[in-house]
Amino acid sequence: MRRPRLQDVATEAGVSPATVSLVLRGSPGPSSGTRERVLDAAARLGYRPDRAASLLARRRSRLIGVVMDVRSTFHAQLVEDVHEAAEEHGYDLVLSTVTRTRDEGRAVETLLDSRCEALVLLGPNAPAARLSALARQLPVVAVGRPVSADGVDVVRAADDEGVAQAVEHLAGLGHRRIAHVDGGRGPIATARRRGYERAMRRRGLGEHLQVVGGDPGEESGARAARTLLGSDVRPTAVVAYNDASAVGLLDALLRRGVDVPGEVSVVGYDDSPLSRLAHIDLTTVSQDSAQLTRLAVAAVVERLDEGRTEQREVVVPPHLVVRGTTGPPTSS
Known part of the structure; x- marks a missing residue:
C-alpha cells in the first residue's frame, strides 16, 4: 500500500499543499477551522511527515x-x-x-x-x-x-571531590584502614585515585593508603577482594572505582563469608541502577x-x-548516597 503524501492530505482537507505544510509545522496563518480539517485528514489517512526529506532540504539532520x-x-x-x-x-x-x-x-x-x-x-x-x-x-x-x-x-x-566525600564518610564512621580499588589508567580513574589519596592525607591517614589495581568491570572488584583478604592487615573499608567494581567486590566478600558492612564497608561510584537494587543497597557517589x-x-x-x-567547561558537584553497605568498623 502506498504511503500517504502531503498532496493526499491537501486533497482530503480541500486545501493547498502549502496550507497543509503550515498546519503540520504549527506555523501561523491558517484559521482554527482549517487547522482542524487538516489534522483530521492527516489522522484519517495515517499521514506522517517525511522528517528525513524535510531536514535534508534544510541541510540539517537534527x-x-x-x-x-x-x-x-x-x-x-x-x-x-x-x-x-x-x-x-x-x-x-x-x-x-x-x-x-x-x-x-x-x-x-x-x-x-x-x-x-x-x-x-x-x-x-x-x-x-x-x-x-x-x-x-x-x-x-x-x-x-x-x-x-x-x-x-x-x-x-568533580570526581576527586566525590571520592573525597566517600573517604570522609568512612572516616567519620571510625574507619582508618580505607583501601581504594583503582579503575585503570584513564583520566577519570586518575582523578578518582588522586581524590582518594588527598582525602586520606587530609584525614591524617596517609600511612594507611592502599590502592589495588583494577578496571571498570565487576571481575576487577572480585580480584581486588581476593587481594585485600590476603593482606596481612585487612582494610575495614573500601572505596571502589565504580558501582560495577563494587558489586564484584561485594560478591567475592559474600562468597568468602565476610559480613558487609560488619567486617568491611564498601562504597561505589556512579549511583547506577545496579546500586539501587534492594539486595545490593550500595552506598555510592551520585554524579546526577x-x-x-x-x-x-x-x-x-x-x-x-x-x-x-x-x-x-561545567563541573557538577557530586553527592554521596548512603545505603546499607557502610557502617562503623567492628574493630580498629
Missing part, C-alpha cells in the same frame, strides 16, 4: 551522535537521560558503541558517516589532540572526563546523570542553534 561503552550500566543511564533532554530541543540520537572488539575511534567514524550534527562522548579516552581535531569538524561535548582540548565543551562531575546530560545537550543546542563559539 541528529546528535552519542558514543557509549556498552559494558557500562552508568552509560546506559546517561543515554536514557540524553534521549529525554534531546527530544525537548527537537533533536534525536544516533548511538554508537564501544565494545571489547570495537574501539572509540570506530564508534566515532560511524556517527560522522551518519550525518550527525554534534557528538556527545561519554567518558571518552581519546587523546586531547584527537578530540580537538573532531571539534574542528562539528561540536563535541565530553561528558564525565576532564580534558583540555581546543574547541571541546566539557560537562563533568540527569543534570550532566541536560547540560551536555544544552551545550550542543547553544552551538548549533544559538551560534555560541567560546569553549566551556
Whole structure:
C-alpha cells in the first residue's frame, strides 16, 4: 500500500499543499477551522511527515551522535537521560558503541558517516589532540572526563571531590584502614585515585593508603577482594572505582563469608541502577546523570542553534548516597 503524501492530505482537507505544510509545522496563518480539517485528514489517512526529506532540504539532520561503552550500566543511564533532554530541543540520537572488539575511534567514524550534527562522548579516552581535531569538524561535548582540548565543551562531575566525600564518610564512621580499588589508567580513574589519596592525607591517614589495581568491570572488584583478604592487615573499608567494581567486590566478600558492612564497608561510584537494587543497597557517589546530560545537550543546542563559539567547561558537584553497605568498623 502506498504511503500517504502531503498532496493526499491537501486533497482530503480541500486545501493547498502549502496550507497543509503550515498546519503540520504549527506555523501561523491558517484559521482554527482549517487547522482542524487538516489534522483530521492527516489522522484519517495515517499521514506522517517525511522528517528525513524535510531536514535534508534544510541541510540539517537534527541528529546528535552519542558514543557509549556498552559494558557500562552508568552509560546506559546517561543515554536514557540524553534521549529525554534531546527530544525537548527537537533533536534525536544516533548511538554508537564501544565494545571489547570495537574501539572509540570506530564508534566515532560511524556517527560522522551518519550525518550527525554534534557528538556527545561519554567518558571518552581519546587523546586531547584527537578530540580537538573532531571539534574542528562539528561540536563535541565530553561528558564525565576532564580534558583540555581546543574547541571541546566539557560537562563533568568533580570526581576527586566525590571520592573525597566517600573517604570522609568512612572516616567519620571510625574507619582508618580505607583501601581504594583503582579503575585503570584513564583520566577519570586518575582523578578518582588522586581524590582518594588527598582525602586520606587530609584525614591524617596517609600511612594507611592502599590502592589495588583494577578496571571498570565487576571481575576487577572480585580480584581486588581476593587481594585485600590476603593482606596481612585487612582494610575495614573500601572505596571502589565504580558501582560495577563494587558489586564484584561485594560478591567475592559474600562468597568468602565476610559480613558487609560488619567486617568491611564498601562504597561505589556512579549511583547506577545496579546500586539501587534492594539486595545490593550500595552506598555510592551520585554524579546526577540527569543534570550532566541536560547540560551536555544544552551545550550542543547553544552551538548549533544559538551560534555560541567560546569553549566551556561545567563541573557538577557530586553527592554521596548512603545505603546499607557502610557502617562503623567492628574493630580498629
